[in-house]
Amino acid sequence: MSLQTIDSRDRAFGWLLSLPALLALFVVILFPVLWAGWTSLHDYTLIAPNFDTFTGSANYQKAVASGEFRHTLWLTAFFVLAVVALEFLLGFLVALMLNEVERFKPIYYGILLCPLLMNPVIVGLIWRMFLHPQLGIVNYLLVSVGLPAVNWLGDTKVALWTIVLVDIWHQVSFMIVLLLAGLSALPREPYEAARVDGASALQCFWHITLPLMRPVIIVTLLIRLIFAVKTYDLIYIMTRGGPGIATDLVSYFIYRTAFVSLDIGLASAMSIVLLAVILGLTAYLYRYMRSLA
């Protein structure tokens, strides 16, 4: 048997093995995505279900022209930047400290992982209770030390920051765990060389830790970024986009368009736009990870 036929036989066998998984992926992931793409090109509302009306790019034009959609995109961008930046700074700081800790490390790990293990819906419910203007423990504590009570979720100026804080509480451990793994995998020798070379702790951090951690930092930031763009559950549970549209992140806005306004076509178009943004980020992440190998 020639090499060519052995090769092609192997390839056929490979396809055979991957087929079930590929089929499952197609049915549960690719098909819905393609269907959403199809829907986005049609006038499809649940009020008048007649989605054979092809409208071309009308939904996209409508989405882009919509001030509300643009507002939610900007709001989401702001939220994502705030959340990722703050979580990174806080997470890196804690990771650096934990990296120096030698005793009780598993205990710290366990405590840190607790929020991460919780369902976002539960997190939202707990914090909604904590932050309740009259009954919440947070305001009770503030008042009992003489500080004014804050309308955490009802004030348009405060609400988004409240969501940011709750998200930090929930997700910062993700950063810590990933960055800590990166830190503990760093070689020890360059630090000793730097100590002999005369570098201070700060110089070590700046000239060695930061450059060596660059790949880990970029991957961590991107993963967190992609997840933050999709934030939906916290908003749904805590504010429903309110007060007004102060916390109307794009995922929640799309949900509202689809299932409150019942304009599935428009919502699909918005989803495709969001998908494109996330795909762009993912492609960059993938290429970066490939370039590391």
Add this chain to the structure above:
Amino acid sequence: MGRIELDAITKSYASGVDAVRDVSLDIRDGEFMILLGPSGCGKSTTLRMIAGLESITSGEIRIDGHRVNEVDPADRNIAIVFQNYALYPHMTVRANLGFGLKLRHVPADEIERRIGAIAATLGIAALLDRKPAQLSGGQRQRVALGRALVREPRAFLLDEPLSNLDAKLRAAMRTELVKLHRKLGTTIVHVTHDQVEAMTMGERICIMKDGRIVQVGRPLEVYRNPADTFVASFLASPPMNLIAGRLDNLKWRPRGVGRRRDASGDAGAAAFAALAGREVTLGFRPEDFHRAPTGDTSTAISAHVVAVETLGPEVILVAELGGRGGPEFMARMPGDFEARPDQVLDLHFDARDLHVFDAASGRALPRPARV
């Protein structure tokens, strides 16, 4: 100047393990000192204490007469070359070489001048803009060396710098390091577990075991007069043959062999007379065997050949002493020596080449002075 004095230094870890125990050593300015020992003997820990990377539990380290126990590594003005080079992986070779100088605020043109000079000396001028990942093991080794050289320190500490190189490159770097030392005249403390490196490079060798110094001396001195059975079996390859036995009157009876053998001719016998009746370990170097008697202190032993290793310039015999079933030993014979396995032949050695060690402590017992 670069005199390094270790005064009874000890390193204990929290677990209660003593990595280094009561080590005292005076390394002279400009000396090439080798710390030799098997892994875990405390030689690297000693080096790291000199560098300041490990704290000292007790004792004192002085550099040029000044106590440095509490001095930061950066302020000891000592450079260290690590076993795995410890280059900064994200920096180019140029940046690696210049990092220490930059931190010391040396002017940029001076840094550039020194890097250029060192790169030329080490033959790495063409590599200056590469990163460590793009270099071969030997090239990385040179860069690590260059990073130490460029600082112009009082002393170089080398922590097994050649152990990651292949055999050929290692031999070449040995020569280069010796040449470099002769050129610079700077103190070098070189840690190794390779006795060939120790013998060929060092002006003095300090042999360590279990955190203690066993013997310090010039290479040939240590080779000729090992302080105990550990040193005897560590230096040279194949190492000294060590065989337990008892000096019985003037006969020597190796353990496990029924027949008594003559230990020596008349002159040799006299030398060992004082040790009669004592349990000892006898040591003889493989290279001290001869095919014919060498004089009136020459002694013959009968050897049952087990294996013959023909190396070209020499033949290594593995044989059993006193006939089949006796203790195994090795003999190093000239390349034209002919022997077959299972052959029984007489080998000769000079009784004055024998080493005698106390059976219990392993310490060397006095030998007769060579005539």
